[in-house]
Amino acid sequence: MPTGTALDEVTREADGGIVLAGARLVLDPAGALYWPAERMLVVADLHLEKGSAFAARGVPLPPYDTRATLAALAQMVERWRPRTLVALGDSFHDRGGAGRLGGEERETIGALGRGRELVWIAGNHDPEPLAGIGGTHAQELRVGPLTLRHEPQAGDGAGEIAGHFHPVARLVVRGRGLRRRCFVTDGARLVMPALGAYAGGLNVRDAALAGLFTDAYAAHLVGGARIYRIAGHACLPDR
Template identity: 55%
Template sequence: MDARAATWGTAWGTTTAEATRPCAPGSAALTVAGVALVADLSGALWWPDRRMLLVADLHLEKGSACAARGSLLPPFDTADTLERLAWVVAYYGPEVVVALGDSFHDAAGAERLSPEDRAHLVSLQRGRDWIWIAGNHDPDPGRDVGGGFARELQFGPLVLRHEPAGLGTVGEIAGHLHPCARVVHRGRSLTRRCFATDGRRLVMPAFGAFTGGLNVRHAAFDTVFDGAGFITHLIGDSRLYTFPATRCVG
């Protein structure tokens, strides 16, 4: 863990009236382990009392990684992801941003950043703290990307990490699984990225432009939630749609 990151968990509290700033249109209020949070339409998570913005699974430079293996994808995923992240940062004005792992698609992703994307990333970090949590794709992010580094962090009752721990964990916010949900309504099927939570823990959707999704009815979620007793917040075009997991289909 980065030396400065070790102190972050106790450094911040509710300190400004700005913490009550209205959340962005289309977002949804939720609670994890008694902590009030805001699921943003972008796929980011806002913690008003800590003025903290969380994002998961940016997978920057996935396009260039695929191109190196002969799968040619448009090389604009990093620019698109950073542009969407910039909008959320500009709206909420966080004091700290935490990226919950797999921020780069592979260990060399940071080295492949274009000068323009690197400059954009630097500008997003200016005036705030930025913490990179290690993921399975980027266990040791490049040290030339700014910010601090940690394996996981605890802030009050919440633990921020990349991969969800086993059943029974309380107060965890994680990524890794790229949750998406499929619902059928009036004969029509819709599949969207989603936040998944049972009120005790939360799995965040992947934020990156080229990231896929894993259906919340997949067996992988059985190791996170006890049965289908959790809620999904599907990311629509203009708002979040809330469905119990029992309404979601595989």
């Protein structure tokens, strides 16, 4: 249990269930969202081939991020067995990322889409359709009361699920600082954590992110066996 934050502001969520615009959703502790009524699994900001993009610019990052990210995604697909898999944009780190995929990684993506609908939402890093990896491409996806897109739009945001910001929450655990990826929601709009192994993060208290929500927003921390919900005002800003 996190400490250093008022305990009445911290909730360990057994099943990760939330309601957004009337739709019941499940937050996976590994960083995906599952919509049981639609049998839909949603992930955001994979940033595949970021390592190879940096290597081309002379930045020595180990080139294993794509394999690690796809392995995590494959585990989620196996766990939830979705009918539809949606990636909310910035699935590749740049427009040439799909062309740099290795054979094994390309086969993994093919397996992820086998027997289900695979939807690639356009992101700012990958705005055009992705050649040679299957699935369909869309600017956004509207299903029932929810709209799935890459970047949150200005306004009340009712029913919006987006990525782009890579939210992280900072708190104190046993006297030590902890910074962890998280979902952020106020019950109307939800911003998802980045799944990419090399993806960075923006603090939920940053004005660009916090300004999207009402004062009642909460961070739902991922990366462990369970989801932890922390009130937004109880999260700590970066120093």
